[in-house]
Amino acid sequence: MSAPQPYPGLPPELVASPEFQRVCRERDFSQVFQFAKKKAGVYPSRIAALCGMTPSRVGEIMSGRRSLAHIDVIERVADGLRIPGAMLGLAHRPWEIPAGPAVAEQAPGRALTPPAEGGATQESTEPSGIDDLLTLADGKVTRSTLVALQSSVEDYWRRDDEHGGASLRPAVVGHLRYVSQLMRGADGALRRDLQSLAAELARLAGWAYFDARQYSTARTHFTQALRLSRGQDDYLFMANVLSCMSLQATYDGNPTDAVALACKAQDSARAAGDQPLVMSMLHMREAFAQAALRDSMACRQAIDRSRDAYELARGREAEAPTWVRYFDESKLIVDTGIALARLGESARAEPLIAEGLRRESGAQQRGRAFHAFWLATAQLQQGNLDAACESAGMALDLTASLDSPRVAGHVREFHRRLAPYAREAPVITFEQKMRDILG
Known part of the structure; x- marks a missing residue:
């Protein structure tokens, strides 16, 4: 059986038509889906797959028995059908914004096109964006540039922890685009370090959008971070990104996906060697997802594994990656309580x-x-x-x-x-x- 063809988006003439623009402006998704079916041949089952819905829900929307009002779902429709954000009263979607070719924005599941050896790209057009021009003016990338950018990322995480991540989104995405441009002029070890920094910025952008409850955009950035870290065989960082995606899937009402992502994160961490503190955190991610599934036995087993791994990590916290050191004994205790509360075991x-x-x-x-x-x-x-x-x-x-x-x-x-x-x-x-x- 052949793989499904990549979705090319709605026909430009449909997107430009006054009738389609009107139903988008009114957020009449019954008519939006009808247009997609009749004018573009995108049938309900395909709409459901593209937009992260069930076919029955799409059918109810098309028949007018159900409407869409939640911003996260509307974002999924915009991203799934490739409807420009402005047409639905949203900000520009990530896929609408041109980015540097090394770490270009992409929809989940779409592969990045790797740059040529040494950082050269296949494009020969003159840079026209302000980021391109500023990067050209900067000249050669130096190690001190990298150190300064890493310091900014550390400051972003501190501010996220203290004040939340929603307000950080424009700055983080701007830094991500800037690092993407810097990768053009770097090679060797410096280029690899910039790629690691781009992966961290993509994860931070995903987290900031997750904190803003813009799950579709968050998933795009998490996917970008995952691809960048995979390119460097950074298994611990991949486990970190997968754990974020697992938590988001739990929030987004997809606990089955959340379990799968948590288990994949555990596999990735095992590939990196002995990391008991990381494993303790990842087992707790699985416990959250199992609790959302109302599987009390699996949830308790995951909690037990988390506690056992934490005992192995005692006295070895300095060996763990910095990003997981927040998971201390207090966090283990409170997260155990949250998992039990999700199960309805409130007295415990x-x-x-x-x-x-x-x-x-x-x-x-x-x-x-x-x-x-x-x-x-x-x-x-x-x-x-x-x-x-x-x-x-x-x-x-x-x-x-x-x-x-x-x-x-x-x-x-x-x-x-x-x-x-x-x-x-x-x-x-x-x-x-x-x-x-x-x-």
Whole structure:
């Protein structure tokens, strides 16, 4: 059986037609899908595969029985059918923006075209973008350039941890494009180091878009990071990227994919040698995904493996990659509680999450906000409304200093769960605080 042909996008004459532009502007996805079927021969099953939906959901949308309003799904439609973002009221999509050929943006599953030996490319056109012109003016890339760029990445991660990643997106993507251009003028060891830096920037961009709940764009950048690290056989970094993609799949309602990605990350880490702290974190990623699948036995087994690997890592933290050292004993404890809370085992989850929160550093604003949300969830599951609203209030206070739609989304999700108790005093107080902080 032959492989399916790459999707070329909708015909230009369809995209340019006033009728299609109108239904896109109105976000009438029933008509968008009808046009794709009738004018481009893209049938519902293909639309479903391209846009990350089930065929039955596409059928319901086409018949008008269901609509699309969630921004993440609309982004998937734009990226899957290659509809320019502006036509759907979105920002420019990553695939619309030209990038340097060495690390060009691509949709998930599309291979990058490798540059020629020594960094030369097949293109001979004159550079016209501002990034190209500035890079030409910089002259030869030096080792000090690389050191300065690495310092910027470290600062981005610090700011992400303290304040959230959403506001970092333009700067990180700009740096990614800049490094892509620098790779043109480098060779040998310096080029390899720039490629590693580009992979880290792509992962950081993916994480920032994930924190902004723009999952389709995040997946594009994570895929780019994975391809760049694979080109260097950097198995630990590949495990890192796969773990991010597993967590995103759990958030995006694809727990089966999340399990597969976590297990693949574990395989990649094993290929890199003895890395118990990395394995401990990756087993916990699997536990989250198994909990989302409601497979309690598999979830507990993953938690046990995470704990066992952590015991092997004690005293060896300095040997682990810097990106995983955040996974300390406090994180192990609180993540165990979160996995149990996802399973609905709130009585076991609450003391673990509370202990993790007690131990955590005050500088970990976003992490503490997430953990306060999960503590509130466990308390609400047990019917302890006063404590749940107090913990959710803590999450709100921390959210006030963050630019993280993912955290704000958790808080709003908790608020929806309070609907049956809308007239209770703790809920009224919480709602007032929520209006003051989130609007």
